[in-house]
Amino acid sequence: MPAAPDPVVITFEDVTKRFERPDGSGVFTAVDRLSFRVTRGEIVAVLGKTGCGKSTIFNLIAGLAEPTSGRIAVDGQDPFGAFAALRGKIGIVFQGDRLMPWRTALDNVLLGFEILGVERGRARKIAQDWLARLGLAGHENDYPHALSGGMRQRVSIARALSVDPTLILCDEPFSALDEMTARRLRAEFLRLVRDSAKTALFVTHSIDEALEVGDRIMVLQRPARIAFEAKVGGEIAPDRKAMLRSEIMKVLAGDDQSDGGVD
Amino acid sequence: MTGALSRNRVLQFIVGTAGVAILWQIASLFFPDYLFPSIPQIVTRFVEIATTASTQVDVLTTAARILAGLVGAFLCGVVLALVLNKSRAVEAYLTPVLVLLQGIPALSWVVIAVIWFHGTEFRIFFIMLVTTLPAFTFQILDAVRSMSKDLFEMTIAFRPTRWTLFRVLVLPTVVPGILTAWKVNIGNASRVVVVAELVGATGGVGYELLRQQQLFDMAGALAWTLQLVAFVLVFQGLVSAIEAWALRWRPKSERAI
8 A cells, every 4th residue: 555645745944045145245044944834735825025035935945946054845855956856746836927938828838748758649638628727728829929918827827737746836926917817817726726635835925815825824024934824724704804914914014124135 | 010021121122232233334334344344244244153063163162161160160159158158257268358359350360370270171161260259159148148037947947857958948048149140140251251262262252253353354253242142141041031930939020020
């Protein structure tokens, strides 16, 4: 009988990340001895002001940056060190769509499959299916410049989810869209993530978005450390939502440092 | 819109060229042939060169020299650009050297090559290489540096192998810059190769131009020059066709005309 998968997908243990200041005037700390865990199937919303280190945490989990100290594990592997071991296990939806302008919508979704070496015919079928699920049937052969902002972000969601990753990272994925499009896309995205019981870390600076998306909310203060944490899970009663909103506002209002931060 | 612009340009080119030809033909009525030969004389010589096997060898020899020099300079430029991109220290020391090379006239390289080397072909290759290398290096370096950090991070997040990263991201990013570099350098190379062939070569368009000068044959000189111009136009047309295919994803308003 195969061993049950580790219930913990993301582990942060005493993680610190420092950067050299661009002008050479020393270092600044973006993440300070941060520890948390994300369990399988959980959607965690990470909330904080601009410059609180949200995106640094994001890059550390994605393996795009190396921690200065501490331990990070994604599905039991070091995301920076074990580069190949996590191939295909992390799907990322960025703030911008980050589509390759020289690829059609379909070819953009196929990117992950090409990197994973999936057979072309099978990959095409899955990619077309994902585009259809996201309402882009008929736009497979359109180049990004011919698509609207919302459509492009749908393609980027399809690109991230179609490879069936263990973990989905989202870095303010709907912040560049208008409110109506963002709301509709967020609902679709949540449905897809919950239907597939994926683990997700959702970085945002919007309290309402965090309350809507997360099973759990982590509020960060500069330099990235957890100042507030709450389980939300599913539909929240309006009075509890208002209370959580007020508490989060207080925490964020306390984090009034005006400089030295980093995203 | 782009099609109309393109047609306009072709029309402007034809009208401009025809205007010069008419003025030349008028001048030929008042001056001797060795100064202003008539247009039919030039055209006849051009057709003769283009249809005679022995003279076509000269044209093709020059074309081969241009392409050999450009391919050599391109490959060296790719290596140099990658080294410069990798190391800021190397860039700091090597960039002034390349700028210095750019400032040396082609004729000086001809003299240096004649003194340094024996073989005619190697001399010409060397001259072509050193005169086009700096431009290729800088243009390829620019193309590599134009790679989007956002797209790089997005691609890296899928954890590709180095080869896959090159294939899916680096190559498509640098292709527009490389094609532009080829279009620019083919024109430069055609001017340099003639200078290189003037000294020491026993064949090629430059050598033939020198012969026409000794014979005071203006019609021949112009016909040989036009052979080289035709080669450059055909080659640039070929690169443009490749460019149009490779960059077909661009919105029509952003495409080269």
